[in-house]
Amino acid sequence: MNGTTRFVNAAYLDDLWEGDLLDVEVDGEQVLLAHLDGGEIKAYQGMCPHQEVLLADGAWDPDSNVLICAGHRWEFDLATGKGLNPTGCQLYEFAVRVVSDEIRVGIPDDGERHHNRFQT
Numbered sequence: 001m002n003g004t005t006r007f008v009n010a011a012y013l014d015d016l017w018e019g020d021l022l023d024v025e026v027d028g029e030q031v032l033l034a035h036l037d038g039g040e041i042k043a044y045q046g047m048c049p050h051q052e053v054l055l056a057d058g059a060w061d062p063d064s065n066v067l068i069c070a071g072h073r074w075e076f077d078l079a080t081g082k083g084l085n086p087t088g089c090q091l092y093e094f095a096v097r098v099v100s101d102e103i104r105v106g107i108p109d110d111g112e113r114h115h116n117r118f119q120t
Contacts, residue, residue: 007097007104016041016103021067023056027107030054031094034078037062043094043105044081049118050074050089078118089118 010024011033022033032048032055042083048055053071060067065079075084076091083089092114095106108114 019062
């Protein structure tokens with residue numbers, strides 16, 4: 001484990017308009033990209049911490065930044081990754097860089113899977 005992060009091209013800006021979500025796989029990691037109102041792009045684990053349902057299949061309100069998982073209606077704030085219902089859970093957040101028209105996601109070089117689970 002060397003603690004470095006590799007930034008990998010995950011998508012292009014034309015693939016992710018403001019107010020949209022995009023599910024991508026980056027170096028074996030399932031990643032949810034969210035283009036927040038105002039222009040910020042966030043990258044989180046792509047699977048729900050509850051039962052690993054694909055978060056991109058959920059309903060997202062870009063005005064409030066609330067994503068509701070399609071599996072069991074868990075709610076997350078995509079501005080912070082925090083669980084709103086239930087509270088106490090947190091989506092794993094990847095670093096993001098926009099270089100020219102590329103959205104690059106930072107994948108830690110630590111040999112770990114980057115996915116938080118919520119223990120009930």
